[in-house]
Amino acid sequence: MNHDKPINQILVVDDNEDVLLAARLLLKKYANIVQIEKNPKRIPLLLSEQKYDAILLDMNFTKDTTSGKEGLYWLQEILKMNPSAVVILITAYGDVEMAVRALKEGATDFVLKPWQNEKLIETILGAIETKKEQILEQTADPKNKNTVAKAKPAKGAKNPFEKIIGESEVMKTLFTIISKVAATDANVLVLGENGTGKEVIAQVIHDLSPRKDNVFVSVDMGAITGTLFESELFGHKKGAFTDAKDDREGRFEAANKGTLFLDEIGNLSLALQSKLLTVLQRREVIRVGSNKPVAVDIRLVCATNMPLYEMVKRNEFRQDLLYRINTVELRIPALRERGSDIGLLATHFVKVYSERYNKPHKGLSPAAIKKLERYDWPGNVRELQHAIERAVIMSDEEELQAGDFLFLLQKEESAELGGNMTDLNLETVEKLVIQKAISKHAGNISKAAQELGLTRASLYRRLEKHGLS
Numbered sequence: 001m002n003h004d005k006p007i008n009q010i011l012v013v014d015d016n017e018d019v020l021l022a023a024r025l026l027l028k029k030y031a032n033i034v035q036i037e038k039n040p041k042r043i044p045l046l047l048s049e050q051k052y053d054a055i056l057l058d059m060n061f062t063k064d065t066t067s068g069k070e071g072l073y074w075l076q077e078i079l080k081m082n083p084s085a086v087v088i089l090i091t092a093y094g095d096v097e098m099a100v101r102a103l104k105e106g107a108t109d110f111v112l113k114p115w116q117n118e119k120l121i122e123t124i125l126g127a128i129e130t131k132k133e134q135i136l137e138q139t140a141d142p143k144n145k146n147t148v149a150k151a152k153p154a155k156g157a158k159n160p161f162e163k164i165i166g167e168s169e170v171m172k173t174l175f176t177i178i179s180k181v182a183a184t185d186a187n188v189l190v191l192g193e194n195g196t197g198k199e200v201i202a203q204v205i206h207d208l209s210p211r212k213d214n215v216f217v218s219v220d221m222g223a224i225t226g227t228l229f230e231s232e233l234f235g236h237k238k239g240a241f242t243d244a245k246d247d248r249e250g251r252f253e254a255a256n257k258g259t260l261f262l263d264e265i266g267n268l269s270l271a272l273q274s275k276l277l278t279v280l281q282r283r284e285v286i287r288v289g290s291n292k293p294v295a296v297d298i299r300l301v302c303a304t305n306m307p308l309y310e311m312v313k314r315n316e317f318r319q320d321l322l323y324r325i326n327t328v329e330l331r332i333p334a335l336r337e338r339g340s341d342i343g344l345l346a347t348h349f350v351k352v353y354s355e356r357y358n359k360p361h362k363g364l365s366p367a368a369i370k371k372l373e374r375y376d377w378p379g380n381v382r383e384l385q386h387a388i389e390r391a392v393i394m395s396d397e398e399e400l401q402a403g404d405f406l407f408l409l410q411k412e413e414s415a416e417l418g419g420n421m422t423d424l425n426l427e428t429v430e431k432l433v434i435q436k437a438i439s440k441h442a443g444n445i446s447k448a449a450q451e452l453g454l455t456r457a458s459l460y461r462r463l464e465k466h467g468l469s
Contacts, residue, residue, distance in 0.1 A: 006125060007031035007053050013040055013074070014058040014090060019113075023056065026117055030124075040074050047081050054124050059091040059098060059110075072102055079106045086131045088123060090115075100328050103177050110180060163200050163207075165345050168338040174330070181328045182208035189325050190303040192332030195382030198303040199263060201332060206259040211299050214258035219251050222264035229272050230288050234279065240289025252285045252296045259299040265325070266306030266317065277321045300325060335377040335384060343369045345381060349388035350400060360398050367402040375408050403445065406438055431466040434459070 010031045012023045020036040027034045031053075037046060040057075055078060059071035071089060078085050089110040091099045099110040108127040111120055161175060181188060182205045190198045199218060206216045224232050231241075235250030252260060268276065279285055280300065284293040302325045311317035335342065346364055354361040364372075377383055391404040437448040449459040 005030055005032055007128070009033040009035065009050060009052045010054050010056065010124070011035045011037065011046060011050075011052045012056040013037045013043060014056070015040075016058070019058070019090070026120070027124075030121060043074055043078060044081065047078065047085075052085070053128055054086040054088060054108075056088050056090055056111075056124075059089050059102070072098070072105065075102055075105060075107055084131065086127050088127055100177055100181060103180060104173060112184065161204065163204055164197070165348050166338060166341045167344060168340045170333045170338050171341060174332070177330065178205060179208060181205065181330070183210070184328075185210070185299055186327040187300045187325050188302070188327070189308075189322075189329045190301065190332060191308075191329065192303070192305060193334050193380055194305050195380030196332040196334060197381050198305075198332055199261065201330065202259070202261040202263075202301040202303060205301055206261075206299070209259065209299060211258050215255055216259045216261065217251050217255035218261045218263060220263050222267040226269060226272060230275065233276070234285040235287040235294075237287050237289035240287070244289065247287075250285060250287065252279065252298065253294060255298045256296050257298075259301060262300070262302045264304055264306075265302045266304035266308055266311065270316070270318065273318045273321050277318060277324060280321075280324050302326075335380040339373055342373045342377075342384065345384055346372050346388055349385050350392060353389045353392040357393060359392055359395075361392055361395070361400060362398050364400045365402065368400050368405060371402040371405055371408075375405075406445075427466075430462070434462055434466065 007027070007030050010027055010033070012020055012027070012034065014020055014023070014036075015038050017038065020038065024034045024036050035046065035050070035052070037043070057071060057074060057078070071091075075087055075089070078087055083106075086108045087106070089099055089102050089107050090113060091110055092113050099107075102110065108131060109123050111123050164171070164175070166172075166175075178201065188202075188205060190201050192198050202218070203216060206212060219233070230236075231244075231248070231250065233250045233252055235248050235253055236244045238244055238247050279296075282293070283297070284295045286293050308317050308322055312319045312322055335345075343364070346369060350361055350364060353359070372384070372387075379386075387405065387408065388400075390407070391400050395401075395404045397404075434448075434452065437451045438445075445456055445459060449456050452459065454462070
């Protein structure tokens with residue numbers, strides 16, 4: 001740790017005088033000026049008079065009855081006055097979800113009370129350095145709004161974020177939130193469509209957590225039948241049922257001291273939800289055929305693509321279970337919401353499958369990337385991965401072209417191709433007929449051209465004209 005006072009001025013705002021005193025005693029070793037303030041209403045005046053390297057802001061003031069509300073209000077006020085301010089929130093463990101919301105609204109970081117002194121100093125210095133880097137990047141290239149948010153692991157350590165490919169703004173925000181949430185032991189609910197990579201996110205949370213040296217256990221809840229639920233999750237004793245030939249630990253025991261990932265949790269029946277809730281509340285399991293409880297210490301991460309909040313309203317999902325599993329909620333964006341990442345993902349998959357199938361592909365042509373970026377990807381990253389794998393297998397060229405992805409036309413505008421044409425504009429009709437011919441012949445340009453009464457060159461011109469190349 002550098003003891004040459006790397007911080008010039010820092011402001012600490014908290015209505016607890018003991019917290020303010022402790023902060024000042026600690027921070028005066030690292031800052032030239034430590035300003036403490038009990039009344040948050042003085043923040044605008046203080047900011048107008050001084051420029052602070054960082055501001056420590058309490059999330060909850062005792063006069064406010066709504067958890068986190070006043071803290072979020074003052075965060076917004078600070079950022080209005082100085083959008084580049086480094087604001088670090090001070091919050092209790094139970095308010096981690098509110099802290100995550102604050103990160104989305106512009107906070108730089110958060111620390112949990114009671115804090116560890118070394119951790120607090122590292123957080124402050126790291127937040128100041130991160131903000132400086134962001135300002136330098138924006139100054140160097142003000143047009144670049146999609147700066148990659150990369151985790152900075154310890155020297156020599158592997159970067160867990162290498163498992164996630166993305167440079168879009170929405171992914172940058174997600175990386176930041178994951179970094180903060182992973183450091184806690186809070187339960188996490190990962191929401192997202194099929195194919196968005198929810199299990200990868202869960203693995204990254206584990207890899208960044210204090211439990212990273214222990215086991216990560218993944219369970220597909222949709223694949224477990226009701227009759228095997230208790231045995232699979234809680235274990236069983238020898239002779240508990242016909243096939244129980246030995247004692248067996250369940251997934252909860254297997255994940256002890258580590259992370260338990262319950263995928264597709266929305267598929268559980270209400271009866272099974274009740275059994276799961278009991279275990280989560282008691283933090284202990286009872287094996288089938290036994291009456292002896294076994295304590296378990298796990299970090300819980302759940303995921304689903306189902307609308308849990310709507311299911312609660314329809315009495316299809318227990319509200320108390322939802323509250324138990326979603327201390328922090330992460331929503332994984334669909335691929336169509338992060339279009340600027342499609343080229344990066346596609347290039348990555350081309351490399352992976354070229355090596356796997358010993359193909360000489362060197363990359364993707366600009367036209368191919370443009371075509372991939374225009375497609376809606378209802379199956380998200382998984383669909384893109386499979387599309388690239390198919391193209392790599394089928395192509396003999398060194399570079400994949402737009403024509404190698406014509407099979408995607410079988411999915412595009414399927415309703416229009418299979419239904420009645422209501423738009424009789426000649427341009428629209430021509431485009432739809434071309435799409436139908438290409439789909440019919442599985443992307444074979446020669447056969448499609450023959451069906452349409454065109455030469456290959458003529459069909460290619462029309463494909464380019466309608467943006468289908």
